[in-house]
Amino acid sequence: MDIDSYIAGLPKAELHMHIEGSLEPEMMFSLARRNGVQIPFANVEALRAAYDFSRLQDFLDIYYQGAAALRTEEDFHDLALAYFDRAAADGVVHSEIFFDPQTHTARGLPFKVAADGLLAGMAAAEAKHGLTSKLILCFLRHLPEADAFATLEAAEPWLDRIVGVGLDSSELGHPPEDFTRVFAAAGALGLKRVAHAGEEGPPDYVYQALDRLDIDRLDHGNRSLEDDALVARLAKQHMTLTVCPLSNLKLCVVRDLAEHPIARMLRLGLRATVNSDDPAYFGGYINDNFRAVAPLLGRDELTTLARNSLLGSFLPAQDIARHIAAIDAYVAGTDAS
Ligand code: HPA
Numbered sequence: 001m002d003i004d005s006y007i008a009g010l011p012k013a014e015l016h017m018h019i020e021g022s023l024e025p026e027m028m029f030s031l032a033r034r035n036g037v038q039i040p041f042a043n044v045e046a047l048r049a050a051y052d053f054s055r056l057q058d059f060l061d062i063y064y065q066g067a068a069a070l071r072t073e074e075d076f077h078d079l080a081l082a083y084f085d086r087a088a089a090d091g092v093v094h095s096e097i098f099f100d101p102q103t104h105t106a107r108g109l110p111f112k113v114a115a116d117g118l119l120a121g122m123a124a125a126e127a128k129h130g131l132t133s134k135l136i137l138c139f140l141r142h143l144p145e146a147d148a149f150a151t152l153e154a155a156e157p158w159l160d161r162i163v164g165v166g167l168d169s170s171e172l173g174h175p176p177e178d179f180t181r182v183f184a185a186a187g188a189l190g191l192k193r194v195a196h197a198g199e200e201g202p203p204d205y206v207y208q209a210l211d212r213l214d215i216d217r218l219d220h221g222n223r224s225l226e227d228d229a230l231v232a233r234l235a236k237q238h239m240t241l242t243v244c245p246l247s248n249l250k251l252c253v254v255r256d257l258a259e260h261p262i263a264r265m266l267r268l269g270l271r272a273t274v275n276s277d278d279p280a281y282f283g284g285y286i287n288d289n290f291r292a293v294a295p296l297l298g299r300d301e302l303t304t305l306a307r308n309s310l311l312g313s314f315l316p317a318q319d320i321a322r323h324i325a326a327i328d329a330y331v332a333g334t335d336a337s
């Protein structure tokens with residue numbers, strides 16, 4: 001079996017995917033038309049041509065503009081289901097999706113619109129594909145911690161359907177320690193905690209995410225590799241890193257996929273996973289990301305990435321065991337063929 005077919009059939013979880021970042025240009029224009037919203041681009045081609053980024057902020061500026069096309073619960077449902085259709089086709093059995101409520105409440109949408117729309121899309125995907133999912137509420141780190149607290153308060157009626165909180169948006173100049181209190185409050189409410197750190201920010205931001213935010217998972221984490229003691233600590237505590245190869249390329253976190261650190265991460269004993277981050281903007285869904293790094297890895301390492309994605313998920317242990325058994329069965333079946 002060739003490697004692309006092997007990747008395609010491999011059961012996997014996705015742990016780092018911003019649902020607003022799965023808004024394809026075609027859907028952005030059709031939602032904008034449906035809602036009477038203006039987009040500052042003439043057409044799909046002009047929009048795609050603008051997806052030429054040299055740093056995280058270049059992308060974020062366009063990503064927040066694009067999210068303005070989303071206005072109703074139905075929009076969020078349709079957005080989520082379109083992503084889950086793509087994910088299911090890529091062999092994703094479970095996905096833990098991020099959403100940015102502040103991007104929507106700042107435009108006057110009630111918290112309910114995004115939350116209930118996404119939850120409806122998640123239920124539809126489970127019924128349609130058997131693909132399970134969880135929802136992670138991200139705080140925007142370029143806004144003050146007080147705004148994050150207000151968001152956590154607005155989320156209160158939904159907290160039984162939200163697995164955890166995350167931290168995203170502009171990393172440089174917005175260190176994790178600025179969100180220490182709101183992460184502690186989220187933890188006290190029984191929520192898991194994840195944070196983007198070490199994408200553009202230094203290793204110190206990763207230490208802060210560990211020590212101040214008490215994270216359960218590290219999003220990106222690439223720059224951890226600059227600090228051997230940090231790598232040893234992450235490996236020792238089996239910290240899951242949600243790595244996003246095509247995102248790293250598009251945002252110039254790496255110069256070239258041939259230099260992508262995923263192989264080094266695995267060989268250093270880090271629990272790395274592969275994810276799509278913002279697939280509509282970065283040129284591919286999860287299997288595109290697996291294929292992008294496949295030349296750097298052996299087949300066993302590709303399988304390890306898939307196993308890591310289940311081990312790093314927030315699923316109950318028995319579900320993780322069931323999915324790992326499916327991976328083992330897949331490996332045994334492809335060895336035989
Ligand atoms: N980094 C930070 N914030 C984000 C990203 C990312 O890769 N994607 C969407 N929001």
Ligand code: ZN
Pocket residue numbers: 016018168196219277
């Ligand atoms: Zn991200």
